[in-house]
Amino acid sequence: MRLSPDEVIFWQHGFVKLNATIVFTWVVMLVLAVGSKLITRNLSIGLKRARWQNVLEIIVIAIEKQIEEVGLGHPDKYLGFLGTLVLFLAMAALCTIIPGYQPPTGSLSTTAALALCVFVAVPLFGIEERGLGNYLKSYAQPTFIMLPFNIISELTRTLALAVRLFGNMMSGAMIIAILLSITPFVFPIIMTALGLLTGMVQAYIFFILATVYIAAATRVLTAE
Amino acid sequence: MDSMTIIAVASIVAAGITTGFGTMAPALGEGKAVATALTSLAQQPDASATITRTLFVGLAMIESTAIYCFVISMILIFANPFWNHVIAQAAGK
Numbered sequence: 001m002r003l004s005p006d007e008v009i010f011w012q013h014g015f016v017k018l019n020a021t022i023v024f025t026w027v028v029m030l031v032l033a034v035g036s037k038l039i040t041r042n043l044s045i046g047l048k049r050a051r052w053q054n055v056l057e058i059i060v061i062a063i064e065k066q067i068e069e070v071g072l073g074h075p076d077k078y079l080g081f082l083g084t085l086v087l088f089l090a091m092a093a094l095c096t097i098i099p100g101y102q103p104p105t106g107s108l109s110t111t112a113a114l115a116l117c118v119f120v121a122v123p124l125f126g127i128e129e130r131g132l133g134n135y136l137k138s139y140a141q142p143t144f145i146m147l148p149f150n151i152i153s154e155l156t157r158t159l160a161l162a163v164r165l166f167g168n169m170m171s172g173a174m175i176i177a178i179l180l181s182i183t184p185f186v187f188p189i190i191m192t193a194l195g196l197l198t199g200m201v202q203a204y205i206f207f208i209l210a211t212v213y214i215a216a217a218t219r220v221l222t223a224e
Numbered sequence: 225m226d227s228m229t230i231i232a233v234a235s236i237v238a239a240g241i242t243t244g245f246g247t248m249a250p251a252l253g254e255g256k257a258v259a260t261a262l263t264s265l266a267q268q269p270d271a272s273a274t275i276t277r278t279l280f281v282g283l284a285m286i287e288s289t290a291i292y293c294f295v296i297s298m299i300l301i302f303a304n305p306f307w308n309h310v311i312a313q314a315a316g317k
Binding site: 003160163164166167168170171174198201202204205208 | 280281284285287288291292294295298299302303
């Protein structure tokens with residue numbers, strides 16, 4: 001039984017390994033990048049527009065609306081980072097309907113890397129919005145005693161982000177594998193459908209949590 | 225019992241107990257969350273979109289505690305570091 005797609009190795013030369021996680025991550029990235037490039041090649045601003053442009057506009061506007069609802073004032077500024085996160089995670093989860101594909105998010109390396117991106121991006125956006133001094137001061141809110149707890153919470157929420165996504169995606173693949181050996185016909189299909197739903201919900205949660213963290217870091221305290 | 229058997233028995237039993245007890249509390253929590261959401265849906269059907277979305281996010285957050293336990297028991301069964309250590313030692317002899 002394989003715990004993660006890290007253990008499927010396609011090609012190995014000495015220290016350099018090419019495992020399923022890397023391959024499928026790059027496939028998803030290529031599909032997203034080339035697809036967006038092809039769709040945005042000739043955009044129209046008139047009423048007559050291509051089918052795919054409409055799809056892309058719906059997705060982008062929906063993401064922007066979600067970011068705005070959480071409380072970030074200028075969604076355009078954060079759309080690059082947060083939109084990439086949610087699109088990659090949703091695509092990685094959605095592709096599980098293709099046989100032979102294993103979600104790269106089922107590997108702890110991928111989810112840890114994504115969580116680290118959030119971990120780095122939150123202070124960056126915070127400092128950019130509020131200045132270094134004001135941002136560092138927010139760690140000592142509401143009193144100075146809370147300083148170690150605030151730092152611990154910063155670390156543990158990164159860990160929780162990584163393990164939550166990994167656990168959900170891994171357990172989906174694992175349950176299907178176990179069910180395939182017990183009841184090969186109907187149940188795995190139902191669980192695959194459930195896994196698709198879980199994957200989308202997890203992508204949304206990862207995105208919304210990252211947005212909430214950034215919103216908390218960039219919020220200018222009005223009480224002072 | 226030699227140490228190998230003890231480790232095997234302890235891992236298997238602990239894996240079962242982890243998932244068993246670890247899913248109990250989240251199950252209660254999820255039941256409570258869904259029941260409350262259904263009550264508020266019956267009272268305010270207009271707000272169904274918001275309630276459903278919040279419910280899903282909340283459920284996934286609650287469920288991740290159960291998932292943590294599941295990850296621990298999967299590690300205990302399939303990628304147990306202590307078991308691997310014992311196997312490596314036995315192979316070295």
